[in-house]
Amino acid sequence: QVQLVESGGGLVQPGGSLRLSCAASGFTLDYYAIGWFRQAPGKDLEGVSCISSGAGSTYYADSVKGRFTISRDNAKNTVYLQMNSLKPEDTAVYYCAAERDYYCSPRPDEYDYWGQGTQVTVSS
Numbered sequence: 001q002v003q004l005v006e007s008g009g010g011l012v013q014p015g016g017s018l019r020l021s022c023a024a025s026g027f028t029l030d031y032y033a034i035g036w037f038r039q040a041p042g043k044d045l046e047g048v049s050c051i052s053s054g055a056g057s058t059y060y061a062d063s064v065k066g067r068f069t070i071s072r073d074n075a076k077n078t079v080y081l082q083m084n085s086l087k088p089e090d091t092a093v094y095y096c097a098a099e100r101d102y103y104c105s106p107r108p109d110e111y112d113y114w115g116q117g118t119q120v121t122v123s124s
Helices: none
Strands: 003-009 009-012 018-025 032-040 048-049 058-060 066-073 076-083 092-099 118-122
Touching: 003 092, 018 032, 018 092, 018 118, 032 066, 032 076, 048 066, 048 076, 058 066, 076 092
Parallel strands: 009 118
Antiparallel strands: 003 018, 018 076, 032 048, 032 092, 048 058, 066 076, 092 118
């Protein structure tokens, strides 16, 4: 059974950090580009970051550049999103998604598999 499972979300104060994990089961991530997306209440799904299957190419939305870092460990079949200097506007449900391609895309319609999401809340 193909599955992506996100973890690591939670409540954090402004300026704090969280590391999200996206673990795959039922398939190997080696040949998949991975994207992180988020959806805040009342807003559209937003492409936050993505990483190519070979990890040679990454993308970051302007809103998170310099604060978020995406990485992957194919041996662990897991992709990470390190989020630093978090702001209240980062509050959202965060999803990871996989597409069988080398290059990644910030467009959600490019992706084949999705996780169930993990809530990130940034509040004092």
